Amino acid sequence: MKIPLFGQTGEELYDDASYQLTQNWFPHVNQEAKSKLMLYPTPGLTAEVTSVGDSEFNIRGMIEYGDELYVVAGNNFYKISRNGVKVLLGTITTYTGRVSMAHNGKDNGTEILIVDGTLGHIYDSVLGTVVAIADADFPDSATHCAFMDGYFLVNDPSTTGRFYKSAAYDGTSWDSLDFATAERSPDALQALVVSNRQLYLVGTHTAELWYNSGVGTFPFAPMQSGFMQWGTIAPWSVIEVAGVLFYLSQNDEGVGQVIMTTGTNPQIISTSSIAAEIGRLTTLTDAYAWSYQYQQHTFYVLTFPTDGKTYVYDISTGQWHQWSTKSTGYHRGSHHVYVYGKHYIGDNAGNNIYSLDWDIYTDNGEAIERIRRSANIIADDGSKKMRHYAVHLDIKEGVENADCSDPMLKLRWRDNNGAWSSYYSRSMGDIGERDIKLVWRRLGRSGDRVYEISTSDPVECVLIDSYAKVEADSSEVN
Secondary structure, eight states, X not given: OEEEOOOOOEEXXXXXXXXXXXESEEEEEOTTSSSSEEEEEOOXXXXXXXXXXXXXXXXXXXXXXXXXXXXXXXXXXXXXXXXXOXXXXXEOSXXXXXXXXXXXXXXXXXXXXXXXXXXXXXXXXXTTEEEEOOOTTSOTTOOOEEXXXXXXXXXXXXXXXXXXXXXXXXXXXXXXXXXXXXXXXXXXXXXXXXXXXXXXXXXXXXEEEEEEOOOSSSOEEEEEEEEESOEESOGGGOEEETTEEEEEEEETTEEEEEEEEETTEEEEOSOHHHHHHHHHOSOOTXXXXXXXXETTEEEEEEEETTTTEEEEEETTTTEEEEOOOTTTSSOSEEEEEXXXXXXXXXXXXXXXXXXXXXXXXXXXXXXXXXXXXXXXXXXXXXXXXXXXXXXXXXXXXXXXXXXXXXXXXXXXXXXXXXXXXXXXXXXOOOTTOOSOEEEXXXXXXXXXXXXXXXXXXXXXXXXXXXXXXXXXXXXEXX
């Protein structure tokens, strides 16, 4: 029989239940292709702008405004041109921690609001200045901001559930009476996000939807049925992607499930395996997320920096994979902006700005380790050993290039959760070579086996199909 070796990532709570891993490849589903499930390589990183700000600080926030890229690095606020020229526009008060930014429109507004939990700042694109918000009514401890229907909106961590609005198209003007409170449940307001002209107020254990009623000087009001008992433990995991909200959840029943929601209909998207992996992590509160689109795939990228993990959910297929930079464990991207026809990525582990590059197979020169670890292969009833005749692997042909003249794919395995075998390598072929099929034969017997396919060579490694050819043996499992 043939046992498929491809799939999504996710280890179960116990290794002997499932040990699957898909790292730096992502599953691609095509019902009309030669293989219904293939593994495509994740993009590499190309440095677009280096040494943004002081070397000891990382990229804290990015935003597109007026078809241009603006960046906070350390305490410096920059505009980055299409050709990578950095223009220092001003400074903010703090040096570390993520910032939230929003702009008030390309037609009627001229401002970018920056909040960092300590003090708010406004960049005025007409004046070309960055100034601290002097209005005493502005809640300086705001950590999240958004823009909706002419108003900036910010949370007020000093008062449970409270948020404020600015004057119309003026982020420097705030009124102490222009606030409201998410009061259906008394939990702290972690984040606020605008999606489809609805305002999501996400607390520690619950979330509320508000809308612009058009009534009074403070027009925002709660939707009658806009309440759900799904808050978040990680404020920076909350993002909007194409009209859908995603975040790492928390409620009265527990913590750590990843959900997506439109309106008040949350759907749990973390599999049991992903939930088990998240449950093993030590720190969830500093998780952050961003998203990007590639061809027909749209990805929600969720990183846990303390534990060195990045999990990516493909909204198009419902499949998960892991994304890793070798030197950090987690993928070093911290922010994403699509501008100038490129996917710009802020660096969480340095002060560079990269672009996602599907024609580059390193992370700015650092090797990318791609791994596919199969599900456990056992007999149907678990009582017999399996005889492993061969592993077959079908790949994209002709991947040799100037950076790697003899690229290799490696295979190893482990039996009964024991030690891994040695690596056994096969060449991916020469440029122009067609119909590349790699085969490993005479692989012995096992009651419970996991295969691992891997490469670190800088080539376009597309895995089209793979299977283990096995049959049940007469030998009993000990």
